[in-house]
Amino acid sequence: DLWRNVPWDEEANHFLDFGVREYGPSPFDALPRDLDRAVQKFGIATVRRNGMLPWRFAEEYGNLQRAFEGLTRNAPYATSDIVFFSAITAHYAQDSTQPFHATDNYDGRATGNDGIHARFERDLIERFESRLRLSPQPMVITDPRTTAFDTLVTGHGLVAQILAADREAAAGKQVYDDDYFEKFFAKVQPVLERQLSLAIAETAGMIIGAWQQAGRPALRLSDVRPPERVRRTP
Numbered sequence: 610d611l612w613r614n615v616p617w618d619e620e621a622n623h624f625l626d627f628g629v630r631e632y633g634p635s636p637f638d639a640l641p642r643d644l645d646r647a648v649q650k651f652g653i654a655t656v657r658r659n660g661m662l663p664w665r666f667a668e669e670y671g672n673l674q675r676a677f678e679g680l681t682r683n684a685p686y687a688t689s690d691i692v693f694f695s696a697i698t699a700h701y702a703q704d705s706t707q708p709f710h711a712t713d714n715y716d717g718r719a720t721g722n723d724g725i726h727a728r729f730e731r732d733l734i735e736r737f738e739s740r741l742r743l744s745p746q747p748m749v750i751t752d753p754r755t756t757a758f759d760t761l762v763t764g765h766g767l768v769a770q771i772l773a774a775d776r777e778a779a780a781g782k783q784v785y786d787d788d789y790f791e792k793f794f795a796k797v798q799p800v801l802e803r804q805l806s807l808a809i810a811e812t813a814g815m816i817i818g819a820w821q822q823a824g825r826p827a828l829r830l831s832d833v834r835p836p837e838r839v840r841r842t843p
Contacts, residue, residue: 677823
């Protein structure tokens, strides 16, 4: 998650807060999917405050597609650009599959589930990685903005279920102990496995899609750079 530490205003690019009054009820059609129309309707300050993830995902997908296109014209850094933009675009694709990146109750404070974000996204995986059974389904992403919106809307629909499981597992406890995590995992394991599998599939799908949109250029493992001419100052 170090990409969030870059030295510019990056925070708004990692979430979309469905549940806010402006965007109405699910499937949140009050929010235009087109960024210009969303800004016209709500203003850039409101749009940024509530999150920019689908549009940022589409932007970086475009950067990845252009990096693939660089292979065709033998651009000097095409291969390294592909690696770089694959990693960046994957970050946003994977953020979209985390249900708590799709809700204004992103850390459970509104419902007494404080800290749920990390317990769901980090602690369960670290504790139960060996028990997870993932089954990513192949996909090709050619419309990243729509894919991100659809994934986020679906993820928002999972939030109430996860919050309820958290409350039940924590009932009567003073700390989140091993027993709590066992109970919590037992209740949300199918959701966690489904969202992790989706994250894997979308990561692969956006790389394949960007490559296809670029014309399916021949891939290579390293950049080919012609030798530079010797320049001598008279």
